[in-house]
Amino acid sequence: MIPALDYTPDADIPHDASFWMPSEEDIPDDEGIGYFRNVWMLLNEPEDVTRHVIETESDLITLVDHLTVSVEEYEALATIIDKGYSGKHPPGRLGHIIRTEAPELLEIAADDELPLYDLELGVAGLSYALSTVGAVPVASCRGHEGGWSDQPVVFVALDEQRARWLQPLLRESGCGFHISRNREEFLVIDSPSIQHTNALAQEIVREFDGHTDLFDRWLDLSVIDARYN
Known part of the structure; x- marks a missing residue:
């Protein structure tokens, strides 16, 4: 049971997109950019x-879809995947199903290496895919009722060249662009469900396929790495 919002994303690039990208000097040593926590x-x-992240995420989405029958169960199981098992069994039917069909999830403690490297189910793969093509993901959320985002989103620093390359992939996978108030320097990729965002991540790596010459180089990572040498 994967929750999906009933709306049609807009894959057009917003007319007021700034296409801002950070310089090497804008990259901090131990945190992100954009004043996110x-x-x-x-x-x-x-x-x-x-x-690897995208394939792992896809398998976990399929598992969650198979095991859960309500939004509450989805949220409980996704939280175990996101944060590790806290030691408290999910109540009722879901707890029994996990113990019998996916006991390996109960072996992942919060202080272990998590399957999606401490990112959330459904937006981890997209965040990594954007990073691989030279964009800079800055914040992500799989969507939580009453949370800071009620839908899957990834905020990303994106130049125009990559944005235009991504646009047909967003449209094909059912995702869209928008700009968030007070975060106008970033483009936001949104979608109705985590299945759509994972599909977009798969499309990105399939289309990119190691062709590093597709885009202009932006960040010189050697400048950043030199800080630690």
């Missing part, structure tokens, strides 16, 4: 790592 930088992640 509990974020960190994903910069030019290797394609093999990204493919």
Whole structure:
């Protein structure tokens, strides 16, 4: 049971998009950009790592869809995947189903390496995919009722060249662009469900396929790495 919002995303690039991208000097040492909390930088992640995250995420989405029958169960199981098992069994039917059909999820503690590297189900793969093509994901959320986003979103620093390359992939996967008030320097990729965002991540790596010459180089990571040498 994967929740899906009933709306049609707009894949057109907003007319007031700034296409802002950070320079090496804008990249902090130990946090993210854009004044979001509990974020960190994903910069030019290797394609093999990204493919692993996307495939793992796809398998977990299929598992969650198979095991849950309500939004409450979906949220409980997705939280275990996102944050690790807290030691408290989910109540009722879901707890029994996890113990019998996916007990490996109960072996992942919060202080272990999490399956999606501390990102949330449905937006981890897209965040890594954007990083691999040279964009800079800055914040993400799979969508929580009453949370800071009620739908899957990834905020991303994106130049015009990559935005136009991404646009048909968004349209094909059922995702869209928008700009968030007070975060106008970033483009936001939104979707009705985490299945759509994972589909977009798959489309990105399929289309990119290691062709690093597709885009202009933006960040020189050697400048950033030199800070630690």
